[in-house]
Amino acid sequence: MRIRTRLGLYLLVGLFSVWAGPSRAQAGQGRKDASLEKVRYWCSGQYTRVVFDLDRNAEYYVGKLQGDPRTKRPARIYVDLQNTLPSKGVAVKTDLAEGPVRTIRSGRHDRHTTRMVLDLRHAEDYNVFQLEGPFRIVLDLWWKKGGKGSRKGQDARGGASGAHRPRLPLIVLDPGHGGRDPGAIGKRGLKEKDVALRIARYVKNILERQKQVRVILTRDRDEFIPLERRAWIANSKGADLFVSIHANAHPNRKARGVETYYLDNTTDRAAMRVAAMENDTPAKRRDGLNWILIDLRCNANALESNDLAYTMQKAVIGKVRKAGYKDTRDLGVKGGLFYVLIGAHMPSILVETAFITNPAEEKRLGSRAYQKLVAEGVALGIKNYLRQHGRYDLLAKQ
Secondary structure, three states: OOOOOOHHHHHHHHHHHHHOOOOHHHHOOOOOOEEEEEEEEEEOOOEEEEEEEEOOOOOEEEEEEOOEOOOOEOOEEEEEEEOEEEOOOOOOEEEOOOOOEEEEEEEEEEOOEEEEEEEEOOOOEEEEEEEOOOOEEEEEEEOOOOOOOOOOOEOOOOOEOOOOEEEOOEEEEEEOOEOOEOOOEOOOOOEHHHHHHHHHHHHHHHHHHHOOOEEEEOOOOOOOOOHHHHHHHHHHOOOOEEEEEEEEOOOOOOOOOEEEEEEOOOOOHHHHHHHHHHHOOOOOOOOHHHHHHHHHHHHHOHHHHHHHHHHHHHHHHHHHHHOOOOOOOEEEEEEEOOHHHOOOOOOEEEEEEEEOOOHHHHHHHOOHHHHHHHHHHHHHHHHHHHHHOOOOOEEEOO
């Protein structure tokens, strides 16, 4: 159930980024060159994510060049960063041990442009999008099922080869925040990162005991993981669902309840506030081109994610109210621009389990019994969604 945006559409967006002229952010910063601070990457056998970290927004153009067997030049994807200079920490050449990308190279295309070149082993498809806070450009590249890059004996989603062999759905649970990022903190000192991890662990245990799905956590300890890496983990493992678990916060300590989000380019102020908090970036910083790119990503799994969100919200609310917490407010399902969901290739949602800034709900969230109760609701939401969509006992294809 993976829907991908076509290559040509992203090239069109890349062309638009050149034609559209400087963004509002750039216009206010004059013409001083941006700095390419760092190049990061994560790779697996079938999937690679490359991230270009910048100190400010920068226009860019993305293109692809076909390979030439006569000169033994591989197919290449290049990213031209306009009015950008590489810092000393950016390597001229970096070799990747596995995945669609063989080498990442950097150089000056002209005196105004830094060109990043990705030499490909074999990439069937790719996409690109921008994030803020800090500014960065993200490229995802992958092989299709059964492509040259598939590991021997496995399909591109990690299942055993051979027709008609059952494959249990893979669920990736994402405990929000972690490490140097505590998330929201309650009046009594309870940290969102700790609550999210405990609930995610409970969900994992519940689901694994039922033996109907496989489960992976993006983090299983108190560590910091960049937002863009979390979706990469789900993509690289070929996950069927991605569920990010959080605790909500609000300046008004009376705010309470449970709500669930799916990725959407919303104009709702409340949703924008929550997204800005989880993204750790001001809600007002909305660049025009970013929204065009994000709209493309929102459309990919919007219907499935919306359905998953409603199923999850109903399950969590039902579970906690039935257990005696009848005052739990049902805040419903909303669309929001959450960076952690951008780039996910499967239905993905973010669950705000309760308000850690509400004294009563902070007390509940600090209770292991309540954490387990919420976890039971999340596990039930996942189970109900898979059952409704007939996604138990998926068949791995050759």
